[in-house]
Amino acid sequence: MDRELYYDVAVVGGGSAGIAATIGAHDAGAGTILLERNPYFGGQATHSQVHSYCGFCTNGENWTQVVKGVGQRVLDKLQAMGKFDGFVVSPTGNMLMYQDPEYTKLALDELMQESGADYLLCAAVVDAEVKENRITKLICSDDEGLFSVHAKRYVDASGEANLASLAGAPVEFHCEQSGSLVFRMGNVRVGGDYSPAAIKAAVNRALADGVTGISAVFGTVGYVQSTEDYTVNIISLKIPGLDAATQTRCEMEGRRQVHLYAEIFKKYLPGFENSYLIYSGPRMGYRESRRICGEYELCKDDVKHSRKYPGRSIARGGWGAELHLGNEDVAYAEERGDKYFDIPVETLIPRQVDNLWCGGRIISADLAASSSVRVMGTGFATGQAAGVAAALSESNRCMDIPAIREELIRQGALI
Ligand SMILES: Cc1cc2nc3c(=O)[nH]c(=O)nc-3n(C[C@H](O)[C@H](O)[C@H](O)COP(=O)(O)OP(=O)(O)OC[C@H]3O[C@@H](n4cnc5c(N)ncnc54)[C@H](O)[C@@H]3O)c2cc1C
Incomplete structure (x- = not known):
């Protein structure tokens, strides 16, 4: 292959989680590249017109913001364009912000151009080479053919756990919840x-x-x-x-x-x-598909009881479980009010592949917990944590969790 690229960290997928992972890893000092198969960033926010960023705040009268960091930088960009002027209460009673995909595309372009990280649009990751439980390179495709990206560590922010699956990490496929063409x-x-x-x-x-x-x-x-x-x-x-x-x-x-x-x-x-x-569209939006089988599976009770994980939390979740199981009303499994839950670092770590971290919709969670953490505000937060963890760790088997948390706080994340 004539084109071979070398990095510390390679991130697959430029949706909410991948944007945050890339900037998080770069700001933590790693030479980082983001690979996105679409011609623009944003993931389902732009490619599937998912029209609101949820999960930045708790819901309820005394709501508070629970996601900042890179997610806040996206909001700041949109605000500078006159496309964000605060969170609003939706007709279903939740705190969110309505985004316009065309401006979100532009805001994310600018954010990536200013980030210092490298990025490629129109670049699909089609295979992964794995040796001794470590991914050694990605095979990517564009309209010129194939090229390789060699990195020391990787982040899967593909929304479908495509890299985890290609690398042989255990994943589960779910389709209990419906998708939609918006x-x-x-x-x-x-x-x-x-x-x-x-x-x-x-x-x-x-x-x-x-x-x-x-x-x-x-x-x-x-x-x-x-x-x-x-x-x-x-x-x-x-x-x-x-x-x-x-x-x-x-x-x-x-x-x-x-x-x-x-x-x-x-x-x-x-x-x-x-x-x-x-x-x-352009593309059907997927509420779920593959999720990794992680070192810890976030569960319904974590969400329901606003559980805290002192010393292990890398992000906060403020959204309730929101199940789209059929053609009738959405089931909001419980009212979360203005409380939040912690997301422990082990939810980002797949089994069996030592140099891979995951962020966004694919993190390890049961059905109810996944229907909460999949929202894009939370996706920015778990993505940023995956990027920072990948930047600072040789292996996901042996992480300096206090150092990862300290770096996330330095980057403005709420953990
Ligand atoms: C109908 C519907 C309504 C929803 N409503 C809301 C809502 O109101 N608010 C909210 O916050 N969330 C909502 N969600 C959930 C939310 O849109 C997703 O869970 C979220 O987009 C997941 O973010 P992500 O970054 O993990 O993945 P994605 O947004 O899916 O981004 C993944 C990116 O990875 C890229 N990619 C995948 N594979 C490869 C590859 N092999 N090579 C290169 N690139 C690759 C994709 O092209 C994509 O850009 C909704 C979802 C659906 C389907």
């Missing part, structure tokens, strides 16, 4: 009643009129600031595998439903009468 509608009357109850009533009217072929009555819409656009998140599809054939079927079915729902919203949801479909 779409954007223009020329909507701003400020109408687009609550889940209003959406449900509209969809039920369509069903009563004999409309068939849709997957859900529960849905949310998100206002795109300074426009007459709303993003719609309603389609509910189980994604039973990650092979291309399965994904092809799901994408096509999602697209078929996008057009059907767009017509339903126009006809049955007051405020959408004159709306039109702007675009969908």
